[in-house]
Amino acid sequence: MGRHSTRTARGHGLIGLRVLLVLxxxxxxxxxxxxxxxxxxxxxxxxxxxxxxxxDVIPAFSFQCSAFDGACPLSCQDxxxxxxxxxxxxxxxxxxxxxxxxxxxxxVDGSVMTQLLNMGMFRRVTMYDYQAMCKVPYHHHSGxxxxxxxxxxxxxxxxxxxxxxxxxxxxxxxxxxxxxxxxADAHKHKKHDTLQPCDTEYPVFVYEPxxxxxxxxxxxxxxxxxxxxxxxxxxxxxxxxxxATCDCxxxxxxLLDAKEVKYNxxxxxxxxxxxxxxxxxxxxxxxxxxxxxQDCGGAAxxxxxxxxxxLPPALLMR
Numbered sequence: 001m002g003r004h005s006t007r008t009a010r011g012h013g014l015i016g017l018r019v020l021l022v023l024x025x026x027x028x029x030x031x032x033x034x035x036x037x038x039x040x041x042x043x044x045x046x047x048x049x050x051x052x053x054x055x056d057v058i059p060a061f062s063f064q065c066s067a068f069d070g071a072c073p074l075s076c077q078d079x080x081x082x083x084x085x086x087x088x089x090x091x092x093x094x095x096x097x098x099x100x101x102x103x104x105x106x107x108v109d110g111s112v113m114t115q116l117l118n119m120g121m122f123r124r125v126t127m128y129d130y131q132a133m134c135k136v137p138y139h140h141h142s143g144x145x146x147x148x149x150x151x152x153x154x155x156x157x158x159x160x161x162x163x164x165x166x167x168x169x170x171x172x173x174x175x176x177x178x179x180x181x182x183x184a185d186a187h188k189h190k191k192h193d194t195l196q197p198c199d200t201e202y203p204v205f206v207y208e209p210x211x212x213x214x215x216x217x218x219x220x221x222x223x224x225x226x227x228x229x230x231x232x233x234x235x236x237x238x239x240x241x242x243x244a245t246c247d248c249x250x251x252x253x254x255l256l257d258a259k260e261v262k263y264n265x266x267x268x269x270x271x272x273x274x275x276x277x278x279x280x281x282x283x284x285x286x287x288x289x290x291x292x293x294q295d296c297g298g299a300a301x302x303x304x305x306x307x308x309x310x311l312p313p314a315l316l317m318r
Contacts (some may be wrong), residue, residue, distance in 0.1 A: 055272065083241050084241075085238075117254075125204045128201050133195040175307060198260050220247065225248065227242040
């Protein structure tokens with residue numbers, strides 16, 4: 001009985017999302033969608049709005065359409081729907097959950113981003129960073145040592161005693177007997193990773209403006225997740241509505257992590273040859289008449305001072 005009721009609830013959610021397919025045939029008016037925003041400005045192509053609260057805009061928005069009297073039966077305030085406002089690179093501008101704002105859609109919902117890529121609404125572009133810094137890999141090498149014997153242990157203990165005694169003599173401060181100690185709080189040095197120049201590649205996702213809207217079903221094992229995406233007119237924004245009742249965690253997230261590019265010897269040589277050399281100046285300025293190139297000063301010459309040699313005997317004779 002419980003299993004049947006679960007399927008029925010999921011079925012109502014899918015029916016509700018199918019109603020959204022009809023609603024989204026009517027273009028969403030951008031200005032009416034943003035008219036309640038006030039406060040900090042939000043910049044986007046096609047408009048400059050002020051947002052009162054990111055988590056209050058989408059839940060308060062209800063879909064209006066001529067097919068129903070008044071407001072449509074579904075809105076982003078419903079718990080069964082997740083509503084996102086994303087830009088043309090897939091970053092979330094507005095969401096019902098404030099921690100998701102500013103994140104990449106693929107990191108929040110990998111299933112929907114994967115489906116949008118398969119449908120061609122977004123395309124992946126590989127970018128390269130030729131001025132990146134990568135961590136230096138540590139390779140620990142250990143060599144064989146001779147067999148242990150009591151002589152090695154005795155010599156090691158003797159070496160430790162002598163070194164600690166010498167360090168104690170070097171660090172011994174006689175002035176501490178008649179001066180008060182200056183106490184300072186110790187601090188722990190942070191361990192910094194050693195970095196080296198490298199080349200990295202990272203993905204960038206770009207919206208295809210030829211596809212104005214799309215929808216689909218995602219098979220998530222025990223359930224089907226439905227989603228609807230539509231471009232907002234005169235902007236680079238998209239309104240994305242997904243089913244919140246279906247768990248699609250079986251899909252891995254789509255991340256924007258950079259990866260180091262490994263080159264072999266031949267590619268390294270080709271890159272060195274293909275690099276453009278700096279343009280040389282038209283004329284060479286190796287000499288200027290007002291500059292004297294002769295060596296000046298006598299710091300490099302050693303000579304005997306007669307006055308300094310005669311000064312000690314004169315002092316002794318006095």
